[in-house]
Amino acid sequence: MRVCGIELKANNVVLVVLDEREFMDLKIKKITLENDEQQDDIRQFCNDFLIFLEENRVERVYIKKRAKKGTFAGGAVTFKMEGLIQLNPVCSVELVSAQAVSAFERKNELLLPLKLKKYQEQAYLTALSSL
Template sequence: MKICGIELKSNNVILVLVDDKEFIDLKIKKLVLEDDENQEEIRKFCNEFLLFLEQNQVEKIVIKKRAKKGNFSGGAVTFKIEGLIQLNPLCEVDLVSPQSISSFEKKNIIEFPSSLKKYQEQAYLTAYSQS
């Protein structure tokens, strides 16, 4: 099963694709929502994301959850992006808590692929923990 792991940071969607625990090195490593107040930019982002899902035959999306309040809460734009991702008609979307990912990492020996970028590690762990 092809699983897309996602970490949302600011206006960036960091992407990783895992197929049966095997990392797939993608050309597209992140998508950016340039202006969350511009309808054309939102449509452009949605179309790019749907095209990514179709081209890579993604069967499931898992997103690393962000806190809704407190010092480490996610920004408003990340929640807007999350909603757009959840509305995709192509595959199911699950949210995974940082605690679940951390617990998985402690119970398993994780070797990050050499072609994985440092900024993709959390998205990789999110996808890998669910595959």
């Protein structure tokens, strides 16, 4: 099964695709929503994300959850992007708690792929912990 792990940061969707637990070093590592107040930019973001899912034959998406309130709360734009991702017609989307990702990381001795970028680590762990 081919899955996509996602971490939402500011106006970026950080992407990692795993094929049967194997990291795929893809050209596209993140997709940006340039201006969340412009309909054309939102459409472009949605189209870019759908093309990414289709080109990489993603069967399931896992998004690392963000807090809705408090010190580490996610920004409004990240919640907007999450909603747009959940509406995709290509595959199912599940949210994964930060606690589940941390617990998985503690319980397993992991060697991160060499080609994995530092900023992709949480997306990678989100996908891996969900399999």
